[in-house]
Amino acid sequence: TIITRALLPLLLLIAASVQADDAALREKAESAGLEPIPYGLAEVKDNPVTREKIELGKMLFFDPRLSKSGVISCNTCHNLGTGGDDNLPTSVGHGWQQGPRNSPTVLNAVFNAAQFWDGRAEDLKAQAKGPIQAGVEMANEPEQVVETLNSMPEYVERFGRSFPGEDDPVSFDNMAKAIEAFEVTLVTPNSPFDQFLEGNDGALTDAQKQGLELYIDKGCTACHTGVNLGGQEYFPFGLVKRPGADILPPEDKGRYRVTETATDEYVFRAAPLRNIAITAPYFHSGEIWDLEQAVAVMGTAQLGAKLTDDEVTSIAGFLETLTGEQPLVEYPVLPVETDSTPKPKL
Ligand code: HEM
Ligand code: HEM
Numbered sequence: 001t002i003i004t005r006a007l008l009p010l011l012l013l014i015a016a017s018v019q020a021d022d023a024a025l026r027e028k029a030e031s032a033g034l035e036p037i038p039y040g041l042a043e044v045k046d047n048p049v050t051r052e053k054i055e056l057g058k059m060l061f062f063d064p065r066l067s068k069s070g071v072i073s074c075n076t077c078h079n080l081g082t083g084g085d086d087n088l089p090t091s092v093g094h095g096w097q098q099g100p101r102n103s104p105t106v107l108n109a110v111f112n113a114a115q116f117w118d119g120r121a122e123d124l125k126a127q128a129k130g131p132i133q134a135g136v137e138m139a140n141e142p143e144q145v146v147e148t149l150n151s152m153p154e155y156v157e158r159f160g161r162s163f164p165g166e167d168d169p170v171s172f173d174n175m176a177k178a179i180e181a182f183e184v185t186l187v188t189p190n191s192p193f194d195q196f197l198e199g200n201d202g203a204l205t206d207a208q209k210q211g212l213e214l215y216i217d218k219g220c221t222a223c224h225t226g227v228n229l230g231g232q233e234y235f236p237f238g239l240v241k242r243p244g245a246d247i248l249p250p251e252d253k254g255r256y257r258v259t260e261t262a263t264d265e266y267v268f269r270a271a272p273l274r275n276i277a278i279t280a281p282y283f284h285s286g287e288i289w290d291l292e293q294a295v296a297v298m299g300t301a302q303l304g305a306k307l308t309d310d311e312v313t314s315i316a317g318f319l320e321t322l323t324g325e326q327p328l329v330e331y332p333v334l335p336v337e338t339d340s341t342p343k344p345k346l
Contacts, residue, residue: 022201025209029197032216033225036194037274037324041184042110047125049181052162057182059158059332060175065148067138069094070344074131074179078106080329083278084186089286093131094139095346100252102286107327108274110184112231117284119234119269120258124180129172142172148342149175154335188275188324196321204321211318214311219303223270229322231272237283238266240304243297247287254284277320292316 041049060066064073072093077086084105086092091099101117109115114122121127131137132145149155149170156170162178163169193212195203204212215221224230234255237248248266255267268284281287282294292312299307307315 019201022196022209025213026197026199028216029212032221034197034221034229035227036197037108037111037187037189037191037227039189042187044110044125044180044184045123047177047180049184050162052158053178053181054185055332056155056158056162057178057180058329059155059334060179061182062332063334065334065337065341065344066132066140066145066175067094068140068144068344069138069346071346072138074106074128077103077131077137080106080186080327083107083275083326084109085279087280089281091137093137094135097136099134099136100249101284102281104271105275105279106183107186107188108228108272109231110187111226111228112269112272113233114269117268117271118255118258124183125173125176128176128179144342145175146170146172147340151338151341152335153338186327188326191274191324192321193318194324204318207314208318208321211314211316212321214315215318218299218305218307218311218315220298220315223302224273228272228274230270232270234264234267234269235302236266237268238301240302241300242266243301247283247285247297249285252284273319274322275324277323291319295319 043049047053061074064071064076066073077091077093078084079086084107086103088103090101091103093099104117110124113119115124115127116130121130129142132140133142149159159169159174159178163174166174192203192208196209196212221229223233223235226232237243237254242248253265255264255269256262258264271283276282277291280291281289282291283297288294288297295312295315296307299305299312
């Protein structure tokens with residue numbers, strides 16, 4: 001009909017301009033440093049990742065006998081069924097003690113420049129030795145962990161295969177390396193946001209695209225960018241306005257404890273934001289349960305800008321597109337204890 005003949009060029013023009021908008025937004029995101037999760041296993045320093053090591057690391061990740069009590073595993077606080085964290089404000093560990101900080105997700109942790117809220121561990125193998133010894137977490141000692149592993153022939157055999165040619169393969173260091181190898185596999189690719197970056201215009205809704213635009217325009221990408229939208233650099237929490245003592249407890253001075261430099265008081269690693277919609281509660285204190293509220297806090301604390309309710313909703317809507325495909329992990333069958341396995345101590 002005449003109407004469609006007249007309208008068709010107009011519709012085509014609109015479609016073309018929408019596509020051009022999407023391309024421009026994609027380019028803007030890339031210029032702001034945002035990147036999709038890379039394909040394939042990441043490489044880590046001094047630790048070639050092999051199938052044997054990944055399999056062993058998975059067993060160790062799920063093995064509660066690495067803890068003094070025999071009931072706490074890495075998965076207790078980094079539950080792979082719930083986004084790689086524990087859904088608590090701050091973690092509960094040995095003897096039901098409550099620790100001082102919120103458990104960050106292990107998902108995509110391999111892409112962080114350093115580990116922990118204050119970046120005090122250089123990488124995942126350095127990190128893994130911490131919680132096993134921490135009094136409020138697994139409360140064990142390296143000698144006892146090695147004794148436990150040596151008491152089960154299947155572990156001895158698997159360490160031998162994972163670290164071929166070594167004189168003493170069953171060691172605390174190698175345990176950490178195997179766990180690191182497993183953690184390399186804990187990535188969540190293919191989120192709607194990754195799909196959009198890779199060229200699929202339809203992967204985000206118009207509202208989510210607006211949220212992405214705001215996320216960049218408001219300056220969130222100044223701190224939360226790269227593959228993990230964060231996890232790279234350190235900033236004062238409260239750069240512009242310090243949040244209240246409930247959100248920023250005065251006794252946790254963040255990176256100051258690592259560097260003992262006055263300017264590092266209350267400095268923390270810009271938190272990685274991948275899978276953020278499934279890892280409440282928020283901040284190192286874990287005091288905020290609502291993602292929109294966390295975004296609003298960032299506005300006042302970091303940007304010195306009071307974001308409107310609509311802006312907050314829009315940015316939070318974008319953050320929801322960062323939930324990727326969760327790794328499907330088959331629960332490992334663990335070796336059975338022997339007479340020489342140290343007994344659990346509650
Ligand atoms: C931090 C892995 C056991 C609670 C981390 C991080 C990783 C990790 C990779 C850093 C993530 C990041 O910085 O983004 C592991 C492994 C464990 C283990 C491999 C077993 C060997 C536990 C347990 C608990 C726990 C049992 C709870 C009792 C925490 C907390 C933090 C943390 C609270 C943040 C601590 C801080 O920033 O000072 N863990 N974790 N983890 N994990 Fe674990
Ligand atoms: C933490 C979002 C701007 C630095 C967080 C968290 C979210 C978030 C949701 C909590 C992460 C978690 O609990 O796992 C945003 C948004 C921003 C923004 C949407 C823009 C509106 C900034 C800027 C900076 C910054 C500009 C640096 C100047 C940090 C730091 C943390 C954090 C250091 C960790 C705080 C802590 O220790 O608990 N951000 N952020 N953010 N952000 Fe931002």
